[in-house]
Amino acid sequence: MAELSNQLMALTVLAYLAAMVCHAAEYAFGDRSHIGRAAARPARQLVGAGAPATEGPLVLVEGPADAEAAEPAEVAAEPAVVAEPSRNRGDLAGRIAVGFTVLAALLHLGTLVTRGVAADRMPWGNMYEFTLSVTFVGAATWLGLLSRRPGIRHLGLFVALALVVLLGANGLIAYTPVGPLVPALNSYWFIFHVSTIILSTGILLLGAVPAAMFLIKTGYDNGERRFPYPLGARVPAAETLERLTFRLHAFAFPLFTFGALIAGPLWAEASWGRYWGWDPKEVWAFISWIVYACYLHARATPSVKRTTATWIALLGFLTMLMNLFGVNLFFEGLHSYANAG
Amino acid sequence: MTVVEERPAPSAAPPPRRGNPVWALLRNSWRQLTSMRTALVLLFLLAVAAIPGSVLPQRSVNRENVAGYFRDHPDLAPVLDRLGGFDVYASPWFAAIYLLLFTSLVGCVVPRLADHVRALRTVPPDAPKRLDRLPQHASGQLADDPAAAAASVAAMLRRRRFRTRVRERDGGVWTVAAEKGYAKESGNLLFHFALLTVLVGVGFGHWYGWHGNRLLVQGADRGFCSLVPQFDESSLGPRVTPGDLPRFCLQLTDFTASFQDNGTPRSFRAAVVVEQDGTTANRTFTVNDPLRLDGANVYLLGHGYAPVLRYTDRYGQQQTKVVPFLPTDGMLTSEGVATFPDVNIDPKTNRRDSTLQVGFEGVYLPTVNPDGSPTSGFPAERAPRLFLTAYRGDLGVEAGLPGSVYALDRSQILSGELKQVSGTRPQTMKPGDAWILDDGTKLEFLGTRPFATVSVRYNPTQSLVLVGAVAGLLGLMLSLAGRRRRLWFRMSPLAGSEGAPAGTVMDAGGLPRTDYPGFGEEFARVVSTVRGDGGEKNEETA
Numbered sequence A: 001m002a003e004l005s006n007q008l009m010a011l012t013v014l015a016y017l018a019a020m021v022c023h024a025a026e027y028a029f030g031d032r033s034h035i036g037r038a039a040a041r042p043a044r045q046l047v048g049a050g051a052p053a054t055e056g057p058l059v060l061v062e063g064p065a066d067a068e069a070a071e072p073a074e075v076a077a078e079p080a081v082v083a084e085p086s087r088n089r090g091d092l093a094g095r096i097a098v099g100f101t102v103l104a105a106l107l108h109l110g111t112l113v114t115r116g117v118a119a120d121r122m123p124w125g126n127m128y129e130f131t132l133s134v135t136f137v138g139a140a141t142w143l144g145l146l147s148r149r150p151g152i153r154h155l156g157l158f159v160a161l162a163l164v165v166l167l168g169a170n171g172l173i174a175y176t177p178v179g180p181l182v183p184a185l186n187s188y189w190f191i192f193h194v195s196t197i198i199l200s201t202g203i204l205l206l207g208a209v210p211a212a213m214f215l216i217k218t219g220y221d222n223g224e225r226r227f228p229y230p231l232g233a234r235v236p237a238a239e240t241l242e243r244l245t246f247r248l249h250a251f252a253f254p255l256f257t258f259g260a261l262i263a264g265p266l267w268a269e270a271s272w273g274r275y276w277g278w279d280p281k282e283v284w285a286f287i288s289w290i291v292y293a294c295y296l297h298a299r300a301t302p303s304v305k306r307t308t309a310t311w312i313a314l315l316g317f318l319t320m321l322m323n324l325f326g327v328n329l330f331f332e333g334l335h336s337y338a339n340a341g
Numbered sequence B: 001m002t003v004v005e006e007r008p009a010p011s012a013a014p015p016p017r018r019g020n021p022v023w024a025l026l027r028n029s030w031r032q033l034t035s036m037r038t039a040l041v042l043l044f045l046l047a048v049a050a051i052p053g054s055v056l057p058q059r060s061v062n063r064e065n066v067a068g069y070f071r072d073h074p075d076l077a078p079v080l081d082r083l084g085g086f087d088v089y090a091s092p093w094f095a096a097i098y099l100l101l102f103t104s105l106v107g108c109v110v111p112r113l114a115d116h117v118r119a120l121r122t123v124p125p126d127a128p129k130r131l132d133r134l135p136q137h138a139s140g141q142l143a144d145d146p147a148a149a150a151a152s153v154a155a156m157l158r159r160r161r162f163r164t165r166v167r168e169r170d171g172g173v174w175t176v177a178a179e180k181g182y183a184k185e186s187g188n189l190l191f192h193f194a195l196l197t198v199l200v201g202v203g204f205g206h207w208y209g210w211h212g213n214r215l216l217v218q219g220a221d222r223g224f225c226s227l228v229p230q231f232d233e234s235s236l237g238p239r240v241t242p243g244d245l246p247r248f249c250l251q252l253t254d255f256t257a258s259f260q261d262n263g264t265p266r267s268f269r270a271a272v273v274v275e276q277d278g279t280t281a282n283r284t285f286t287v288n289d290p291l292r293l294d295g296a297n298v299y300l301l302g303h304g305y306a307p308v309l310r311y312t313d314r315y316g317q318q319q320t321k322v323v324p325f326l327p328t329d330g331m332l333t334s335e336g337v338a339t340f341p342d343v344n345i346d347p348k349t350n351r352r353d354s355t356l357q358v359g360f361e362g363v364y365l366p367t368v369n370p371d372g373s374p375t376s377g378f379p380a381e382r383a384p385r386l387f388l389t390a391y392r393g394d395l396g397v398e399a400g401l402p403g404s405v406y407a408l409d410r411s412q413i414l415s416g417e418l419k420q421v422s423g424t425r426p427q428t429m430k431p432g433d434a435w436i437l438d439d440g441t442k443l444e445f446l447g448t449r450p451f452a453t454v455s456v457r458y459n460p461t462q463s464l465v466l467v468g469a470v471a472g473l474l475g476l477m478l479s480l481a482g483r484r485r486r487l488w489f490r491m492s493p494l495a496g497s498e499g500a501p502a503g504t505v506m507d508a509g510g511l512p513r514t515d516y517p518g519f520g521e522e523f524a525r526v527v528s529t530v531r532g533d534g535g536e537k538n539e540e541t542a
Helices: A002-029 A034-040 A043-050 A067-082 A089-119 A127-148 A150-173 A189-221 A229-233 A238-272 A280-300 A306-330 B021-033 B036-050 B063-072 B076-082 B092-121 B146-159 B182-208 B410-414 B462-481 B519-531 B536-541
Strands: B136-142 B163-168 B174-180 B210-217 B233-236 B248-259 B265-276 B279-285 B291-293 B296-312 B318-322 B334-340 B357-365 B385-393 B418-420 B427-429 B434-436 B442-458 B485-493 B504-512
Touching: A002 A089, A002 A150, A089 A127, A089 A150, A127 A150, A127 A189, A127 A306, A150 A189, A150 A238, A150 A306, A189 A229, A189 A238, A189 A306, A238 A280, A238 A306, A238 B296, A238 B462, A280 A306, A280 B036, B021 B092, B036 B092, B063 B076, B092 B182, B136 B519, B146 B163, B146 B174, B146 B485, B146 B504, B146 B519, B182 B462, B210 B248, B248 B296, B248 B442, B265 B291, B265 B296, B279 B296, B296 B334, B296 B357, B318 B334, B385 B442, B410 B418, B485 B519, B504 B519
Parallel strands: none
Antiparallel strands: B136 B504, B163 B174, B174 B485, B210 B233, B210 B442, B248 B265, B265 B279, B291 B296, B296 B318, B296 B442, B334 B357, B357 B385, B385 B418, B385 B427, B434 B442, B485 B504
């Protein structure tokens, strides 16, 4: 079973890689895609397509200055536009890419399940399994978002890239043979603490993709044409990306708070005798939490530019990576069962 | 997002006053401190200031690592120490950042609390004149007369948990004002006050908490009581005196550890006899399930083996010692020392000869490695061996200096006061073995007893901090999910239909007061319910 899990893991990476290649092909061959065309239409016209049927003297008008209205309008418009028979190769490549992503996510799930069966426990016992779970949450969240808003499909290239890099790094530097849990992990808090941390970390890591693309897109819209700004040519509208970034972070932040700052300390109290002890993992969770809190505050403050706020979110992503890989590899601490190898 | 200022502008600017410059400076500094920008900068500073604590070893986490850092960096370490680098989270600069941050927080949330309480007590303001200037607006005709229409709209909005207010205006016009989403600000304030609770809880926990560590060898003769001198190491909060510790005694009756084939531990379990308030009870505890006593908790931190050694001196006197050997690796390769300062006392003179004291130093391997390497092959006692070197002479225990009980006094060995009297290779002993030393005295290795290292801790504000954290999470979720918005309806009588069946011209407007992308849809739903089209109304009243 453990062997099967390892083989599935290799297949998972290959499938994500295939998805990445297809997304890249979509990117290269798709001339101005449906997203671009949708974005080019005036907002007023789009409202009629998706808004509730209106008759009689009731007139429903989206305020032209109201930027908030642009997003539901675009989403509403999507089905109408996608329904047009699209024969271009880029679109086909994009569809294949999504297919590969679904396949990869299923293989990914298979890797986790077989790993769990082989170890006879939840597959969250060491760094390898943790990263495997976090990336799966990221992939699953991505597919969930994609099913609700097909318009963001162009982001798939960057999602797949991030997944391939993280999983590849995980397999190379953090691989650990299957084994049971050390006694310190043998607690029901294991389920609460680790599962919420995995969920929130996965979503926060995924949130970095629209965050980075928002910054690139904003630069592109402002006329920047140097690398990496041309990457922003075909991604969804900056407003959509920014809102997606915020939604992902606003959803994951309370989860992370629960996992790292409530369930973690409760368990630490039972296991180590104190709820907070400035272990390196705790320090970096604290840092990440503060940086993400900064992001949420900055975004809620009208005087702070949205690009500045998004930079803070990306900084948060770096601290999460530091906590995921850096702390495990460089520092000695009580969370040492998360160590590589 | 369009922001409509709903408060009337200040009636008139106050006459310019030349205030006290010191007061002005203080007021401006306070404003600066409580601004969001300052709070953001302080938050960042706090995050940055926390980093050194993960890079440098910390005294509060691991004292030995700090000592090691001093050895490795003799020039740098004292400088870092003066800067508080080894006590980052207790250092003045770290405290300065979080105290400023919390001051800024108080300065921000207390006025907001006052505003919010006022907002909760004020009724939603009347409809603005031009509803069509609002981000959302609609109009239509209703069959009811304005008063009835207003009443039914208000009832519908109340069902949707809006705060509503119906007002009668000149010319038979009725207005309905409704507001919803106060929970966002309530949650936000709850979150920030919860943070303050956590800070207060942590502070009091530090002042009134205490902890002590103790190595507890199995056996009725090796129990301990919760008195400060009986702990190997203890730390009392600034407001705790040794007399405040609860009285209880512990005896380790049994310790069981099981391991996987590769030597990683599977489970630990300690059984103890607890004596508290005159009653005795048998209790067990494990790594994740501490022993919760009245006024303190006992946590299992580690375990190891304590060889039992019997020494027979040249006069035939026997002494038995149980000496814990400290594990140095995961396979429980353990190091320790057994000293016998009160041996070889001539029964005739009854005087101690300080040149005839005996000490043994060595390594205990619970499972000796077949390849002969000096480390244990497995943490359980499968093939236990004790490797000892014997010393005779002055152990240096009379010097009055506190020495480690896990190592011999190196200076006594270097000065020649304490001489090695065994061969060049350490003596290998199995349980039950006896070793005759060069002077005819005898050391017997009788076996081992397990020991457990336990931490006894008390933190009076743990529950307060937990309540604060949970309240903070609730507040956070409310504040992230809540959306404040206002709706207005103006019901005007249909013009020019005097005497005809009453009708109403309805104008509606909506204003999201926070970021709320779905507001347009909600507004459209509400308006269509009012107009009575679609199945929406039936659904609502059902």
